Amino acid sequence: MHxxxxxxxxxxxxxxxxxxxxxxxxxxxxxxGPKEAEPGLTEEEEAWRDKYLRLYAEFDNFxxxxxxxxADLVRSAGRDLMEAMLPVLDDFxxxxxAEQDPEQVREGYQLIGQKxxxxxxxxxxxxxxAKGNAFDTDLHEAITQIPAxxxxxxxxxxxxxxPGYKLxxxxxxxxxxxxxx
Numbered sequence: 001m002h003x004x005x006x007x008x009x010x011x012x013x014x015x016x017x018x019x020x021x022x023x024x025x026x027x028x029x030x031x032x033g034p035k036e037a038e039p040g041l042t043e044e045e046e047a048w049r050d051k052y053l054r055l056y057a058e059f060d061n062f063x064x065x066x067x068x069x070x071a072d073l074v075r076s077a078g079r080d081l082m083e084a085m086l087p088v089l090d091d092f093x094x095x096x097x098a099e100q101d102p103e104q105v106r107e108g109y110q111l112i113g114q115k116x117x118x119x120x121x122x123x124x125x126x127x128x129x130a131k132g133n134a135f136d137t138d139l140h141e142a143i144t145q146i147p148a149x150x151x152x153x154x155x156x157x158x159x160x161x162x163p164g165y166k167l168x169x170x171x172x173x174x175x176x177x178x179x180x181x
Contacts, residue, residue, distance in 0.1 A: 081123060088116045128164040130157045130175040139164060141174040148180030156180055 041049065091112045095105065130140055134156050143161050148154045157177045164175025 081119075084119045084123070085116070088112060088119065091115065124168040125172070126166045128166055128171075128175055130160050130164060130177055133157055135177070135179045139171060139175060140177045140179075142179045143176050145179045145181045153180040 091108075095108045095112065098108075100108070128139060132153075135142065140157060146158060148156075149158065156179070157175075158180040159178040160175055161178065162173075162176040165172045
């Protein structure tokens with residue numbers, strides 16, 4: 001039977017474990033330090049007990065590491081989008097600072113809007129076309145119903161109040177529409 005010394009790392013762990021990680025010698029969370037071999041245990045039982053403690057410690061380390069990684073992912077989830085939107089923000093600030101005629105300001109805002117749409121579309125955002133399509137509760141939110149201007153617009157979207165968007169084929173925002181009846 002092999003007895004570990006303090007410098008020898010557990011199998012599957014690094015020698016420099018984080019402080020909050022459990023070591024095999026500590027055992028279960030309610031234990032108070034390393035336990036001595038219980039009297040009356042055979043060598044095989046002691047080996048199984050040792051394997052259990054090591055497995056428990058390894059699982060606890062895995063659980064804590066996974067929780068830390070998940071928290072890091074949540075904190076940095078929108079980082080790439082924020083970095084991509086910084087040039088758009090800079091363009092808005094430059095446009096606001098520049099003194100131009102109204103036509104140039106309007107054209108500048110259109111260019112900034114196109115740049116922003118391009119960035120969002122490159123990351124999977126799609127605008128849903130709803131006008132003239134059949135009303136679908138999976139894509140549209142009916143604001144109101146009006147008498148259909150023509151017979152073929154009954155049960156279809158007559159007007160879009162607020163456009164809907166999809167992100168990677170899933171609805172991000174439902175289109176707010178007026179339906180003909």
